[in-house]
Amino acid sequence: MTMSATASIAPPAIGPYQLPNRVILAPMAGVTDRPFRQLCRRLGAGLVVGEMVTSDPSLWHTRKSRLRMDHSGEPGPRSVQIAGGDAEMLAEAARLNVERGAQIIDINMGCPAKKVCNKAAGSALLRDERLVAEILHAVVAAVDVPVTLKIRTGWCERSRNGVRVARLAEDAGIRALAVHGRTRDQRYSGQAEYDTIAAIKASVSLPVFANGDIDSPARAAEVLDYTGADAVMVGRGAQGNPWIFREIDHFLRTGETPSAPSRAEQHAVMHDHLEALHAFYGEVMGVRIARKHIGWYLSTRDDAPAQRKRFNALETPDAQQRFVDELFCRTGCPATDGISAA
Numbered sequence: 001m002t003m004s005a006t007a008s009i010a011p012p013a014i015g016p017y018q019l020p021n022r023v024i025l026a027p028m029a030g031v032t033d034r035p036f037r038q039l040c041r042r043l044g045a046g047l048v049v050g051e052m053v054t055s056d057p058s059l060w061h062t063r064k065s066r067l068r069m070d071h072s073g074e075p076g077p078r079s080v081q082i083a084g085g086d087a088e089m090l091a092e093a094a095r096l097n098v099e100r101g102a103q104i105i106d107i108n109m110g111c112p113a114k115k116v117c118n119k120a121a122g123s124a125l126l127r128d129e130r131l132v133a134e135i136l137h138a139v140v141a142a143v144d145v146p147v148t149l150k151i152r153t154g155w156c157e158r159s160r161n162g163v164r165v166a167r168l169a170e171d172a173g174i175r176a177l178a179v180h181g182r183t184r185d186q187r188y189s190g191q192a193e194y195d196t197i198a199a200i201k202a203s204v205s206l207p208v209f210a211n212g213d214i215d216s217p218a219r220a221a222e223v224l225d226y227t228g229a230d231a232v233m234v235g236r237g238a239q240g241n242p243w244i245f246r247e248i249d250h251f252l253r254t255g256e257t258p259s260a261p262s263r264a265e266q267h268a269v270m271h272d273h274l275e276a277l278h279a280f281y282g283e284v285m286g287v288r289i290a291r292k293h294i295g296w297y298l299s300t301r302d303d304a305p306a307q308r309k310r311f312n313a314l315e316t317p318d319a320q321q322r323f324v325d326e327l328f329c330r331t332g333c334p335a336t337d338g339i340s341a342a
């Protein structure tokens with residue numbers, strides 16, 4: 001494999017924060033909690049973005065919001081994503097999050113989730129460029145940390161206004177822009193397209209992060225070459241595969257195919273991930289949330305459905321850890337052949 005044409009390009013900076021590489025974990029509600037963010041950082045993500053936090057502080061007392069806003073022990077820069085549809089509320093939410101330790105504020109205009117969009121937030125905002133500008137100016141003026149923005153390529157097939165929104169973002173003082181290569185209407189269907197991302201990169205001078213369907217080092221290099229983007233942002237490709245960050249980074253720097261994590265490392269990572277989930281959420285919720293993550297780790301196995309079923313029936317942290325130990329044969333279980341080495 002030849003060296004990527006982008007190999008020599010320096011990682012971007014977000015305001016005063018120089019990123020160590022060009023691979024970023026995308027914000028995913030219900031996925032990029034503190035345990036997963038810390039794991040991805042340890043395995044090479046140059047930046048991680050938390051789950052979106054509603055801009056309505058009257059909801060912040062809920063356990064869900066409190067856990068989403070918990071960044072204790074995380075290395076900087078800590079990027080907190082806020083979602084909402086009202087400029088003043090978003091500005092106030094940004095201020096309050098900075099008071100609580102956010103070092104970067106990210107504004108969500110990329111998420112099609114109903115409960116955000118019902119309040120005309122997330123990617124629904126892309127339809128109203130005047131409101132987009134109002135929100136961006138209000139949030140940038142409210143805080144003295146860098147503000148970043150995450151968008152889709154536009155509202156629908158006929159209204160790919162990503163380039164115009166990117167220019168509005170640059171004018172407002174946004175310091176980096178992540179673009180998911182789908183319109184709002186597409187939700188997650190079809191394939192991400194990178195032409196609009198390339199057009200956006202060509203029309204603004206702020207750092208642009210390409211996002212959508214990046215699930216391997218080779219794909220990351222192709223997308224960077226094609227779009228000229230400054231970094232890739234990886235979402236679903238990291239689920240059950242947190243090694244993807246160092247693998248992409250290695251490939252971008254050397255052009256060499258990275259070696260897959262050893263079985264011992266896979267075992268250790270799954271063990272540590274489980275332990276962190278149980279500690280962070282407590283036993284009951286931790287056991288439940290672990291089912292989703294371990295299900296993703298198991299998904300490359302031939303016998304994934306049966307193994308998932310077994311795992312989902314387990315009710316305690318100990319039983320979940322024993323399952324993982326057995327999976328990797330430490331306690332003599334033979335059922336390990338299908339585990340992915342890649």
Ligand SMILES: Cc1cc2nc3c(=O)[nH]c(=O)nc-3n(C[C@H](O)[C@H](O)[C@H](O)COP(=O)(O)O)c2cc1C
Pocket residue numbers: 026027028029030031051052081108109110111150180211212213214233234235236237
């Ligand atoms: C489960 C899930 C939750 C998501 N939550 C958010 C979110 O809170 N904020 C946001 O801006 N995007 C969110 N997204 C969108 C992702 O950040 C990303 O743009 C999208 O998944 C495309 O990237 P991918 O193909 O690498 O997954 C979410 C995506 C998924 C799958």
